[in-house]
Amino acid sequence: METLNFKKLAEQYKTELFNNVIPFWLNQSQDKDFGGYFTCLDRKGDVFDTDKFIWLQGREVWLFSMLYNQVEKRQEWLDAAIQGAEFLKKYGHDGNLNWYFSLTREGKPLVEPYNIFSYTFASMAFGQLSKATGNEEYAKIARDTFNIVLSKTGNPKGKWNKAFPGTRNLKSFALPMILCNLALEIEHLLDEEFLKETMDACIHEVMDVFYRPELGLVVENLNEDETLSDTFEGRVLNPGHSIEAMWFIMDLGVRLHRPELVTKANEIALKMVEHGWDKEFGGIFYFMDRKGHPVQQLEWDQKLWWVHIETLITMLKGYQLTGSEKSLEWFKKVHDYVWSHFKDEEYPEWFGYLNRRGEVLLPLKGGKWKGCFHVPRGLYQCWQTLEKIDQKGQL
Amino acid sequence: METLNFKKLAEQYKTELFNNVIPFWLNQSQDKDFGGYFTCLDRKGDVFDTDKFIWLQGREVWLFSMLYNQVEKRQEWLDAAIQGAEFLKKYGHDGNLNWYFSLTREGKPLVEPYNIFSYTFASMAFGQLSKATGNEEYAKIARDTFNIVLSKTGNPKGKWNKAFPGTRNLKSFALPMILCNLALEIEHLLDEEFLKETMDACIHEVMDVFYRPELGLVVENLNEDETLSDTFEGRVLNPGHSIEAMWFIMDLGVRLHRPELVTKANEIALKMVEHGWDKEFGGIFYFMDRKGHPVQQLEWDQKLWWVHIETLITMLKGYQLTGSEKSLEWFKKVHDYVWSHFKDEEYPEWFGYLNRRGEVLLPLKGGKWKGCFHVPRGLYQCWQTLEKIDQKGQL
Numbered sequence: 092m093e094t095l096n097f098k099k100l101a102e103q104y105k106t107e108l109f110n111n112v113i114p115f116w117l118n119q120s121q122d123k124d125f126g127g128y129f130t131c132l133d134r135k136g137d138v139f140d141t142d143k144f145i146w147l148q149g150r151e152v153w154l155f156s157m158l159y160n161q162v163e164k165r166q167e168w169l170d171a172a173i174q175g176a177e178f179l180k181k182y183g184h185d186g187n188l189n190w191y192f193s194l195t196r197e198g199k200p201l202v203e204p205y206n207i208f209s210y211t212f213a214s215m216a217f218g219q220l221s222k223a224t225g226n227e228e229y230a231k232i233a234r235d236t237f238n239i240v241l242s243k244t245g246n247p248k249g250k251w252n253k254a255f256p257g258t259r260n261l262k263s264f265a266l267p268m269i270l271c272n273l274a275l276e277i278e279h280l281l282d283e284e285f286l287k288e289t290m291d292a293c294i295h296e297v298m299d300v301f302y303r304p305e306l307g308l309v310v311e312n313l314n315e316d317e318t319l320s321d322t323f324e325g326r327v328l329n330p331g332h333s334i335e336a337m338w339f340i341m342d343l344g345v346r347l348h349r350p351e352l353v354t355k356a357n358e359i360a361l362k363m364v365e366h367g368w369d370k371e372f373g374g375i376f377y378f379m380d381r382k383g384h385p386v387q388q389l390e391w392d393q394k395l396w397w398v399h400i401e402t403l404i405t406m407l408k409g410y411q412l413t414g415s416e417k418s419l420e421w422f423k424k425v426h427d428y429v430w431s432h433f434k435d436e437e438y439p440e441w442f443g444y445l446n447r448r449g450e451v452l453l454p455l456k457g458g459k460w461k462g463c464f465h466v467p468r469g470l471y472q473c474w475q476t477l478e479k480i481d482q483k484g485q486l
Numbered sequence: 487m488e489t490l491n492f493k494k495l496a497e498q499y500k501t502e503l504f505n506n507v508i509p510f511w512l513n514q515s516q517d518k519d520f521g522g523y524f525t526c527l528d529r530k531g532d533v534f535d536t537d538k539f540i541w542l543q544g545r546e547v548w549l550f551s552m553l554y555n556q557v558e559k560r561q562e563w564l565d566a567a568i569q570g571a572e573f574l575k576k577y578g579h580d581g582n583l584n585w586y587f588s589l590t591r592e593g594k595p596l597v598e599p600y601n602i603f604s605y606t607f608a609s610m611a612f613g614q615l616s617k618a619t620g621n622e623e624y625a626k627i628a629r630d631t632f633n634i635v636l637s638k639t640g641n642p643k644g645k646w647n648k649a650f651p652g653t654r655n656l657k658s659f660a661l662p663m664i665l666c667n668l669a670l671e672i673e674h675l676l677d678e679e680f681l682k683e684t685m686d687a688c689i690h691e692v693m694d695v696f697y698r699p700e701l702g703l704v705v706e707n708l709n710e711d712e713t714l715s716d717t718f719e720g721r722v723l724n725p726g727h728s729i730e731a732m733w734f735i736m737d738l739g740v741r742l743h744r745p746e747l748v749t750k751a752n753e754i755a756l757k758m759v760e761h762g763w764d765k766e767f768g769g770i771f772y773f774m775d776r777k778g779h780p781v782q783q784l785e786w787d788q789k790l791w792w793v794h795i796e797t798l799i800t801m802l803k804g805y806q807l808t809g810s811e812k813s814l815e816w817f818k819k820v821h822d823y824v825w826s827h828f829k830d831e832e833y834p835e836w837f838g839y840l841n842r843r844g845e846v847l848l849p850l851k852g853g854k855w856k857g858c859f860h861v862p863r864g865l866y867q868c869w870q871t872l873e874k875i876d877q878k879g880q881l
Contacts, residue, residue, distance in 0.1 A: 139779040140718060191650070200650040253646055255586070255595040323535060323854070384534040385850040389839060390784035392847065444784060446842070452787065455780040459718070 095423065097484060101477035107434075108470035113158070115439040115456070116151065116463040117171060125197050127178035132457040135438050139455075141196035145183055147462030149212030152176045153276075154463050156219035158471070169223060176220050176229065183213060188236050205251035210240045211269050218277035234280045237273065240266075241289075261312045261324055267296035268332065271339040275346060290343055297336055298355060307362045308381060309333035323387045328379040330367025331398025334360050338405040338472075341412055350412075357409035357418060364402055364421050372448050373428050375399060393452060394445040396461065399429045400469035407476040411483075441466050490818065492879060496872035502829075503865035508553070510834040510851070511546065511858040512566060520592050522573035527852040530833050534850075536591035540578055542857030544607030547571045548671075549858050551614035553866070564618060571615050571624065578608060583631050600646035605635045606664050613672035629675045632668065635661075636684075656707040656719055662691035663727065666734040670741060685738055692731055693750060702757045703776060704728035718782045723774040725762025726793025729755050733800040733867075736807055745807075752804035752813060759797055759816050767843050768823050770794060787842040791856065794824045795864035802871040806878075836861050 119136035120128040130147045131140035155172035159165060182198030184190045190209035192202035204210075218233035220226070244266060246252055254260070271293040278286055300317050302309045311332065312324040319325060337360035344352035367375040374394035380386045402425050409418035432449045433441040435456075443461040444453040455461065514531040515523040525542045526535035550567035554560060577593030579585045585604035587597035599605075613628035615621070639661060641647055649655070666688045673681055695712050697704050706727065707719040714720060732755035739747035762770040769789035773781045797820050804813035827844045828836040830851075838856040839848040850856065 133780070139777075142717065192648070195653060199653045201653050203648045203650055205648050251646060251648055253587070253598045253600050255598055258590060258594045258596050322537065382534075385528070385848040385853060387854055389788060389847070392841075393784060446787075452784070453780040458780060459782055 095419070097477050097481035100426075101474050101481055104470045104474035104477060108467055108474060111439050112441075112467045112470060116154075116467070117167060120151065120457070120463060121171060121174065122178075122196065125178070126174050127182075127194075127198070128175055128463070129196075130457040130462040131459070132440075132455065134435065134454040134456060136440070136456060140458075142201065142459075143178075143194045143196065143198075144459055144462075145179070145190050145192055145194070145209040146206075146212050146460070147457075147464070148175055148179050148183065149209070149216040150462055150464035152179065152216035153212070153219045154467055156216070156223045157468075159223045160219065161471075172220050172223065176216060179213060179216065180228075180232065183209075188213075188232065188239055190236070203251065205248050207240060207243055207247035207266060208269065210236050210243075211266075211273055214240065215273055215276045218273075218280055222279060230280050233277050237277055237281075240270070240273075259320070259322065260315045261320060261322075262315055262317075264297070264301040264309065264311045264332070264336075267293045267301070268336040268339065271297060271336065271343060275339075275342055290347065294340065294343060294352065297340060298352070298359075301333075302359055306381060308366060309336070309359065309363060310381065321382075326380045326382055326384060327386060327388070328363075328366070328381050329377070330363045330375050330379065331377070331395065331401055333363045334367075334375075334398075334405050335401035337363075338401070338408050341405070341408045345412070353409075353412045357405075357413050357415055360402075360405045360409060361415070361417055361421065364406070364425075369394075369447065374432070374445070374447075374449055375402060375425075392447040394432070394447065394449060396433050396441055396443040397465040399425055399433065400465050403429060404469055404472040404476070407473055407480070411476050411480050490814070492872050492876035495821075496869050496876055499865045499869035499872060503862055503869060506834050507836075507862045507865060511549075511862070512562060515546065515852070515858060516566060516569065517573075517591065520573070521569050522577075522589075522593070523570055523858070524591075525852040525857040526854070527835075527850065529830065529849040529851060531835070531851060535853075537596065537854075538573075538589045538591065538593075539854055539857075540574070540585050540587055540589070540604040541601075541607050541855070542852075542859070543570055543574050543578065544604070544611035545857055545859035547574065547611035548607070548614045549862055551611070551618045552863075554618045555614065556866075567615050567618065571611060574608060574611065575623075575627065578604075583608075583627065583634055585631070598646065600643050602635060602638055602642035602661060603664065605631050605638075606661075606668055609635065610668055610671045613668075613675055617674060625675050628672050632672055632676075635665070635668075654715070654717070655710040656715060656717075657710055657712075659692070659696040659704065659706045659727065659731075662688045662696070663731040663734065666692060666731065666738060670734075670737055685742065689735065689738060689747065692735060693747070693754075696728075697754055701776060703761060704731070704754065704758060705776065716777075721775045721777055721779060722781060722783070723758075723761070723776050724772070725758045725770050725774065726772070726790065726796055728758045729762075729770075729793075729800050730796035732758075733796070733803050736800070736803045740807065748804075748807045752808050752810055755797075755800045755804060756810070756812055756816065759801070759820075764789075764842065769827070769840070769842075769844055770797060770820075788847060789827070789840040789842065789844060791828050791836055791838040792860040794820055794828065795860050798824060799864055799867040799871070802868055802875070806871050806875050 119132055127143050127148055128151045129138045133139045152172050152175040155168045159168045189204040190213045191200045191204050192206045192209050214233045214236040217229045221230035274290050311327050311329050314320045337356040340356040341353045375398050377393050377395055378386045378388040378391040406418045406422035409415055440456040442451050446452045514527055522538050522543055523546045524533045528534045547567050547570040550563045554563045584599040585608045586595045586599050587601045587604050609628045609631040612624045616625035669685050706722050706724050709715045732751040735751040736748045770793050772788050772790055773783040773786040775781045801813045801817035804810055835851040837846050841847045
């Protein structure tokens with residue numbers, strides 16, 4: 092394999108972040124009239140729909156707060172975060188921190204608080220912003236919302252859960268996986284002992300429960316007794332999801348000084364990317380069935396931006412922390428795919444949805460699920476990790 | 487345009503129905519141990535999942551009852567229908583005809599009765615079977631379920647509705663559209679006056695409310711006050727859905743001796759098929775946005791079996807009833823697409839899901855949504871209509 096110029100690569104990710112992606116969201120997404128952010132932006136960045144989705148509102152608050160905390164105390168980033176947070180604080184929940192799924196442009200609730208990830212991303216947003224501002228009200232929102240999330244782990248959808256109780260109670264990978272990340276995000280707001288317990292519980296769920304050594308794969312759903320379920324939900328794999336979880340685990344491994352956790356996470360990520368890679372057209376599949384049966388998700392063969400960007404982060408961290416050449420090879424392969432397929436050479440920001448062949452399926456830059464999050468977070472994480480690799484090489 | 491040999495075509499549809507599709511479902515889908523039907527069948531017809539979905543259980547009961555009533559008093563068809571109906575009667579609902587969405591193989595409820603179409607297809611099933619058997623219990627189930635459907639039109643999802651009340655109350659095309667068909671299906675069980683009122687109401691909703699002359703298109707969702715909604719739900723078009731509705735309307739036009747209704751339905755169907763046709767790769771898109779914006783449905787560009795099969799029926803009925811050459815041209819075009827793309831030349835039954843290019847996306851013959859319904863109903867309807875056209879030509 093050709094030698095990579097890590098310095099040049101770091102510069103490429105950094106430039107894309109600050110010269111392309113961040114200006115796009117700063118200029119195109121802020122709603123100056125009602126507050127919050129537009130996320131339904133077409134190829135050129137024009138607003139094509141004004142509904143506001145709590146996942147994406149929270150994630151954009153988080154992103155600008157994170158840049159302010161980690162990169163530079165730039166006022167326009169803080170202002171962007173605060174205006175979004177104020178909109179969320181006022182309209183995003185029912186008064187008791189039950190976070191709606193979506194709002195109208197003006198902030199009227201559209202969809203009830205059925206989705207637990209509206210809560211997790213709100214907590215992440217206010218946690219990061221409280222670090223930037225020292226504002227105790229924001230800290231309290233983050234902490235209280237986190238506690239509500241923990242109280243809902245048994246039945247995250249509450250009364251909107253359509254599963255008939257008792258017949259087939261499945262547990263899902265998504266929540267412990269996100270909690271692995273959230274625990275580190277709001278570490279500064281939690282009691283040390285409680286934080287440690289929560290981290291251990293999440294790590295256990297991800298690495299000992301949902302990772303199945305007999306398959307060498309991470310599954311998305313299990314029976315309550317932690318056995319495999321031979322059902323649509325129990326067979327489905329989401330390679331991007333589990334690869335993303337592995338860099339959360341690597342971060343936890345670093346934080347907790349557990350190098351064996353980092354090594355194991357890197358091994359699992361390599362298995363998932365090998366399993367998920369489309370050998371015919373390149374790119375990583377969105378959904379697969381672990382037994383090779385047809386999946387329910389009609390979009391199974393599509394290539395999604397977040398899957399690939401999260402994989403870049405995981406592979407780079409894997410290489411940085413373990414020195415695995417395989418991880419570096421996969422980084423290179425996915426890097427080539429990402430830059431030649433997801434980056435829009437004509438207009439700012441990146442495409443989100445490609446068909447199996449890697450052709451643009453939807454030309455949007457933002458929508459109901461794609462906002463100011465995976466692209467800039469991924470560029471930031473890759474830039475930072477590439478700089479660390481470069482510096483280590485120079486020592 | 488070349489002259490079509492309607493007699494030969496009628497034979498082609500009839501042969502496919504009785505030599506390929508019906509034997510497939512009779513032999514592969516019946517669960518001899520627990521009753522009801524398997525519908526998750528792979529390319530060869532082997533069961534890959536045993537969950538039972540009420541939509542598809544009801545539709546298969548309907549299909550075999552309909553064949554028995556309309557084609558021939560064949561005992562194996564009646565037996566197949568009755569065994570499915572007995573399973574549904576026993577396990578399909580909560581004791582008060584609230585129809586679950588899905589069951590385990592053994593009949594335990596999996597998903598709560600949140601979906602109104604579980605009710606409509608149950609009513610359709612028991613209605614058709616009551617005609618075949620004269621069984622009053624079946625008739626009562628059909629009638630009572632129909633009344634429950636009507637009582638739920640205001641909020642079909644009941645407590646599982648995630649829309650926040652009052653902010654954006656949309657009404658959907660799907661329910662009045664299905665009721666157009668269901669009213670004729672259970673005509674023999676309804677009071678004449680009530681039937682007439684129901685038919686008039688459905689026709690009004692479909693033709694005067696959801697069909698928008700200013701667009702020349704049928705929309706899927708409207709504001710409660712019947713104005714257009716510039717939202718994801720309000721912009722979405724489902725060409726196959728509205729084209730299917732137009733043959734229901736044509737059937738009602740024939741039943742009610744309203745030829746002007748048939749003519750209008752044919753015109754609307756032609757507009758929708760022209761709008762929905764993929765000029766690059768052929769086939770009819772699954773979802774579109776009426777303003778050309780990106781849709782939420784990632785599967786928007788896929789080519790689905792039912793969309794195309796329903797279009798064949800509508801175009802043939804349009805030609806038969808109005809003599810429109812345009813309808814015949816579209817029949818020919820869609821017929822060529824269907825037989826060269828959906829029919830599996832190696833194994834029985836037809837593919838259901840193709841990508842935009844018309845390549846097989848999922849090799850299943852049945853699943854959560856594809857069962858013993860659109861293919862055999864479509865083959866039956868086309869066969870019958872082609873025979874009528876042929877006989878008229880010979881007069």
